[in-house]
Amino acid sequence: EVQLLESGGGLVQPGGSLRLSCAASGFTLSSYGVSWVRQAPGKGLDWVSVISASGGSTYYADSVKGRFTISRDNSKNTLYLQMNSLRAEDTAVYYCAKRAAVGPYYFDYWGQGTLVTVSS
């Protein structure tokens, strides 16, 4: 069974840093690109970043470019999101999502999310 399990969320002050992890099981992470998607409380889905299967290509939403870094350790079947210079507007549930087997344009498996709260 494919599973994605996020961790690392919590309360952080504005300007602070946090590192999220997403542990994959039930499939070979190295075969798929993976994304982070966030959802502010009561709001819609907001794509954050994607990393290719090999890790050689990364892309970011303009809102996080230069502050967030996506990475992966295929030997550990784990995805990461390093978040620096955090702002109140980064407060959200962060989901990791696997690119679909039917095509890299959508996401077929999602984790349950980890909540990041940026507040003083």
Place this chain on the structure above:
Amino acid sequence: EIVLTQSPGTLSLSPGERATLSCRASQSVSSSYLAWYQQKPGQAPRLLIYGASSRATGIPDRFSGSGSGTDFTLTISRLEPEDFAVYYCQQYGSSQYTFGQGTKLEIK
């Protein structure tokens, strides 16, 4: 950046009725790059439709997708109680993904 606008914002219907949800793009989107998701409270999104009209694994055939260019539609032919949720369209382009703001399907 392509903007996806979903309508209506909220749709109130009864079980057994037909639901039609719209997703309009600010510029043309390849049908291959258009997907729909369902999200229930406290849960992660679930892929329903990909490639504008193909059902994902395990999705009942009462869900169907259609459209091309800038106008896409998700249709639920006969609403079941478990279908009341928020629905999002999503597109891919230029190595970026964007989501619509969502349509809440609520029980009338």
